Amino acid sequence: MGIFSRLADIINSNLNAILDRAEEPEKIIRLVIQEMEDTLVEVRSTAAKTIAEKKEIGRRLARLDEAQQSWEEKAELALTKGREDLAKGALVEKAKLAEAAAALQAELEELDALLRQGETDIAKLEGKLREAKAKQQALTARHETAGSRLKVRRTLYDGRVEDAFQRFEQVEKKLDEAEGAVEAYDLSGGGKTLAEEISELAAESAIEDELAALKAKVKKSKETGAADKG
Incomplete structure (x- = not known):
């Protein structure tokens, strides 16, 4: 089970508090970094899918715009031929396409909002990841320093020296x-x-x-x- 249950937990986490409670800080910080990196991959993957969806919706909107223009031209042609009934039918089809385009536009705006939020989350997550790696380096340095000091003490108190x-x-x-x-x-x-x-x-x-x-x-x-x- 991961240390964090969702992205917000990572962004709002207090690494110092997490490490202070841990019995094995070095092990916990490794797990934290791994989970952050995995989450970052997932968030970037989601952002990539969102961008792809935006492009697809953009292409569909372009096709709908062309279709609406085509039905409007047909309505004009019908009127020139005295076929008002056909002109109305063409405008009805154009209206249906406009309604579909409006729905797609709303979806596109939602995707834009999600993408902006994703970019913000990625930036915050990268910041947290840098913080975690800095903590890991500090813990490693402390561990190496403590090991060196212990080695010196053992040497000084060696019976052979005495x-x-x-x-x-x-x-x-x-x-x-x-x-x-x-x-x-x-x-x-x-x-x-x-x-x-x-x-x-x-x-x-x-x-x-x-x-x-x-x-x-x-x-x-x-x-x-x-x-x-x-």
Whole structure:
């Protein structure tokens, strides 16, 4: 069953209201467009038939006009021959044709009115169809945008991305620790305090004194040994 029951429903329809009530707007707008296009085909087909009927009636009116003219000429001929009775008969036939022509003329005027209304309806229907297609494009664009945003969100919240961030934080932590160790080493003067350096100097001096004493002892021992031999 169609969304619209007649042409007037389409022309007077509020597409926004229809879509607001729909659970599946994209599906409904497709159906609306299809029904509008089908109706437009029907309205144009009706207009084409009306135009064809107008042309046919025009030809019939032309033939009736010629026939009336012919009966009038016959009436004149009858009068010239003194046959008034025949002249009256000819005028009666002419009157019948004139009556038929008047009926056809009235029908032609009705067809003209229908055709003008059909042209108006086609224009309004085409306007509604353009509106519906614009709505469809807007819905499609919104759907594509929403899909893109959803894809981005899924990517951002992907566990693999979170794992990568965690690994990056661990690397940063290790770098911080290494940099801290270097900075601490620099602050300690290469790893030796002032007291340590002084202690090293004292130890070095004691060793030198002990070495000098040992040298003196060895020298004295040699001198004593040489004296004994002499």
